[in-house]
Amino acid sequence: MKERYPVLKEAEPFYFEGGKTGILVVHGFTGSTQSMRPLGEAYADAGYTVCGPRLKGHGTHYEDMEQSTYQEWIASVEEGYEWLKERCEEVFVTGLSMGGTLTLYMAQKYKDIKGIVPINAAVDIPDMSAMEGAAEPRFLDAIGSDIHAEGVQELAYEKTPVRSIGEITALMRTVRAHLSEVTSDALIFVSKVDHVVPPDNSREIFQKISSLKKEIIELDNSYHVATLDHDQSVIIEQTLAFVRRRAQAKKHS
Known part of the structure; x- marks a missing residue:
């Protein structure tokens, strides 16, 4: 699928060359790399090699997203992972929302991932599941920018393709069914109030x-x-502490 629209400013993928530990940072459904860039820059400033891939169909126009599949979103993350693997001895993965779902998928598939940091990750959103397979309407209202801080905007689509809801639902179903296959060290963040992904998702992930x-x-x-x-x-500081602890454990093992 060729994207028909240019990449939006601030939605471009980002790469920072650093040390031999890499951190892959993955944005969410209908969103863009803008939501993860502050984390990526902080991790790069701490000396890590960082990759923030742009998921296929994201960061351009919602009509591009409508034509993309969850397998293409996985491929976008895997490309970033391979970029890091070429440069690093170990790789950590973190992701927001569907980026957290993809983080879990990567840990299920790639057992050498040293640690994962899902942030408000999604494995079961009943409102979305209810829309799966719907033919009408073609687009729903935006789901981006669920942010408590005043004056802060997420660079996300103003409409949500119903077809894409079917794709994320299929991805969530796949990842949820294989949660027990995740063995990487895990640091899970969950907002007490979340109007997009029910917080119970993170508790289920933690348990399973x-x-x-x-x-x-x-x-x-x-x-x-x-x-x-x-x-x-808090996310930045705790994630950096998590990565440092894992690196220290490796030195002493």
């Missing part, structure tokens, strides 16, 4: 993954797009 080392952190002052919200610094 097989990771020996796993932790869940509740975010008190952010809505769904927590990476752009009041708790952004």
Whole structure:
């Protein structure tokens, strides 16, 4: 599928060359790399090699997204993962919303991933499941910018393709069925108030993954797009501490 629209400003993929530890940062459904760039820049400033891929059909126009599939979204993440693998000895993956879903998928498939950080990850959204297979309407209202902080906007589509809802529902169903196959160390962030993904998703993920080392952190002052919200610094600091701990554990093993 060839995208027909140009990539929006601030929606471009980003790459930062750093040390031998890589961090893959994945944006969410209808969103763009803009929602993850502050994290990517902070991780790069800390010396890590960072890749923020743009998911196929995202960051351009919702008509492009309508033509993309969840397999293409997976391929976009895998390309970023391969870019990091060429440069790094170990790779961590973090993602927001559907980016968290894709993070879990990557951990299920690639057992060498050292750690994962899902942020308000989605495995079951009943409102979306109810729309699966619908022919009309073609587009729904936007779901982006669920942010508690005033004056902050997520760069996301103003409409949501119903066809794409079928794609994310299929992806969630696949990932949810295989949660027990996740064995990477996991740091899970969940907003107490989220108007897009029910917080119970993160609690189910925490319970069902097989990771020996796993932790869940509740975010008190952010809505769904927590990476752009009041708790952004908490996510950055805790993620960097998580990565450092994992690197220290490797040194002592």
